Amino acid sequence: MMFFTYFACEKEEKVELPLVETASVDEIYNTSARIGGRVSDNGGAEITDRGVYWGTSHNPETSGTKLQLGTGLGVFYETLTGLTSGTKYYVKAFATNSLGTSYGNETFFTTQINLPTVITSAVTEYTSTSAKIGGVISDNGGFEITQRGVFWGTEPDPRLKGTRLLMGSGDGEFSQTLTALDRAITYYVRAFATNIKGTAYGEEISFSTEPELPVVFTATVSSITAYSAIVGGNISSGGGADVTERGIFWGTTTDPVTTGTKIIIGTGTGNFVDTLDNLNPGMDYYIVAYAVNSIGTSYGEEKSFRTLGELPAITALDYTELTATSITLNGLVNANDLSTTIHFEYGLTDSYGNSKEASDSPTSENDDTISVNITGLEPGILYHFRIKAENDLGIVYTEDGTFTTVITGITGTVKDIEGNTYQTIGIGYQQWMKENLKSVKFNNGDSIPLTENDSIWAQLTGPGYCWYGNDSTANYYIYGALYNWYAVESGKLCPSGWHVPTNDDITELITYVGNSGVAGGMLKETGTSNWNSPNTGATNEFNFNALAGGKRMPDGIFDFKKVEGNWWTSTGYSTLNANYLNILFNYSNAFQGYTNKKNGMSVRCLKD
Numbered sequence: 001m002m003f004f005t006y007f008a009c010e011k012e013e014k015v016e017l018p019l020v021e022t023a024s025v026d027e028i029y030n031t032s033a034r035i036g037g038r039v040s041d042n043g044g045a046e047i048t049d050r051g052v053y054w055g056t057s058h059n060p061e062t063s064g065t066k067l068q069l070g071t072g073l074g075v076f077y078e079t080l081t082g083l084t085s086g087t088k089y090y091v092k093a094f095a096t097n098s099l100g101t102s103y104g105n106e107t108f109f110t111t112q113i114n115l116p117t118v119i120t121s122a123v124t125e126y127t128s129t130s131a132k133i134g135g136v137i138s139d140n141g142g143f144e145i146t147q148r149g150v151f152w153g154t155e156p157d158p159r160l161k162g163t164r165l166l167m168g169s170g171d172g173e174f175s176q177t178l179t180a181l182d183r184a185i186t187y188y189v190r191a192f193a194t195n196i197k198g199t200a201y202g203e204e205i206s207f208s209t210e211p212e213l214p215v216v217f218t219a220t221v222s223s224i225t226a227y228s229a230i231v232g233g234n235i236s237s238g239g240g241a242d243v244t245e246r247g248i249f250w251g252t253t254t255d256p257v258t259t260g261t262k263i264i265i266g267t268g269t270g271n272f273v274d275t276l277d278n279l280n281p282g283m284d285y286y287i288v289a290y291a292v293n294s295i296g297t298s299y300g301e302e303k304s305f306r307t308l309g310e311l312p313a314i315t316a317l318d319y320t321e322l323t324a325t326s327i328t329l330n331g332l333v334n335a336n337d338l339s340t341t342i343h344f345e346y347g348l349t350d351s352y353g354n355s356k357e358a359s360d361s362p363t364s365e366n367d368d369t370i371s372v373n374i375t376g377l378e379p380g381i382l383y384h385f386r387i388k389a390e391n392d393l394g395i396v397y398t399e400d401g402t403f404t405t406v407i408t409g410i411t412g413t414v415k416d417i418e419g420n421t422y423q424t425i426g427i428g429y430q431q432w433m434k435e436n437l438k439s440v441k442f443n444n445g446d447s448i449p450l451t452e453n454d455s456i457w458a459q460l461t462g463p464g465y466c467w468y469g470n471d472s473t474a475n476y477y478i479y480g481a482l483y484n485w486y487a488v489e490s491g492k493l494c495p496s497g498w499h500v501p502t503n504d505d506i507t508e509l510i511t512y513v514g515n516s517g518v519a520g521g522m523l524k525e526t527g528t529s530n531w532n533s534p535n536t537g538a539t540n541e542f543n544f545n546a547l548a549g550g551k552r553m554p555d556g557i558f559d560f561k562k563v564e565g566n567w568w569t570s571t572g573y574s575t576l577n578a579n580y581l582n583i584l585f586n587y588s589n590a591f592q593g594y595t596n597k598k599n600g601m602s603v604r605c606l607k608d
Helices: 454-459 485-489 503-513 519-523
Strands: 019-022 033-041 049-055 065-068 074-080 088-096 101-103 107-110 117-120 131-139 147-153 163-166 172-178 186-195 198-201 205-208 215-218 229-237 245-251 261-264 270-276 284-292 297-299 303-306 313-316 327-334 341-347 354-357 368-374 382-391 394-397 401-404 411-415 421-427 430-433 549-552 558-561 564-572 577-584 591-596
Touching: 019 088, 019 101, 033 049, 033 088, 049 074, 117 186, 117 198, 131 147, 131 186, 147 172, 215 284, 215 297, 229 245, 229 284, 245 270, 313 382, 313 394, 327 341, 327 382, 341 368, 354 368, 421 503, 430 503, 485 564, 503 519, 503 564, 503 577, 503 591, 519 577
Parallel strands: none
Antiparallel strands: 019 033, 033 074, 049 065, 049 088, 088 101, 088 107, 117 131, 131 172, 147 163, 147 186, 186 198, 186 205, 215 229, 229 270, 245 261, 245 284, 284 297, 284 303, 313 327, 327 368, 341 354, 341 382, 382 394, 382 401, 411 421, 421 430, 549 558, 549 564, 564 577, 577 591
């Protein structure tokens, strides 16, 4: 018998490296993050090790830290702690079987940086003028604290309205004592801390310093008669504590607190009054208000009054309604309840020589304004005046005052070197030509160069004049000549005893007639004969007769006739420009500005 033996030969399975994936990093905070991976295929052999390599450099499997997270297939995660805020980390999952180790893709993440956590500490050790403030940094947010401190002030939200007080850097507690604080004042404080992420703030808290003395004012004595008066005071602040007593000290000598009589007038803040009776007439009395709180007693200023029987009190006020020939003089009179006669004395010297009695004879203890109108004066003259007040006890005078009558409305004439006659008008304290200058000669007889050619005009660096549109016939008698500023600069353009006004002279004119907003209308000739319509605001109230003579540009072009009037001043503005006055047909304004000295513009002369 034969036996056959069969050997079955099982085919050996091929082993490969595992398949592993690096998971996306999540739950990233300033000092922690969750990392992991997934083994999706064991390669035909048991997974004996798996996990993540991590570190702060690429290829953490060679330079970082190995984190083992079990065996077998599937997902694995672990949370890293103790990380550094604001740091970039690299991670790579791995899996190992009998054939070897394989790796997932390398990924990275950056830990967060948080704001610090800061607490405003309770205020301690405070007195009437000092307090200890500070804070605590309980969490630096994962990064160095570079600044810390407190905002403080007397209004809420001291971060915006107060003072920043730095108290170093780093974690933990910090504090500092504020000094030189005011008594009984509420202060607001708020701690802060700064790291690389930014600045965080603690809650706002407040505290109040201890009380101070009350603030008390002695009231002005009122309702004074020969035998009585109302006295009192005002307590504007209790100093942070209850006012338990208030009143006045009064007497017939100074320092009534020590020599006089005390009157208690209630408690609390605010106004308080009482009536002093049985006083003697014609006598001086002294009073001081006082107030008491837990800190002590404070006093108002000492005041005095005199019972009726005094001489009248009188003060000269500003005069009003001044014209060339008249004025209203005003005075403030306190008759102290005695009938008082008021005279206004005036004249060319401080001996006066003239007197006018006021129609009112005040009798009250109040200040009354007394006025008289004086007429028949001469224009442009300096006068002296004073006020005389008389009652049964005697006479009092004010100090000597003066005024000078204006020359507004006073007319006249002046001739230039050529014999041209110009009408003049007084405005305020200035005597102006009512017409634009048309002289073609300087006041020494030298001729002013007539320049009609545009290109020659543009090249002038010395005096020159022209007529608008080179038409003397149409402009000579109405608008006058147009001069460049070099002619003005000569100082010889106006008649002897007259001058081209300075910029300050123009300002004085504008101020007197009203202001720059209305002066143009006040000075312009009315109607539309020499101004375009609507000739806004034109009243010619002061007979200045301003005309829209236009101007000649630096390049020789004529323009703006009947549109605007332009008058030179003698005030240079710069090497190229000088100041001038401008008035427009469609505005009531008067404009002061500067323009090129080569412009041809009108001139009005002003008496020296």
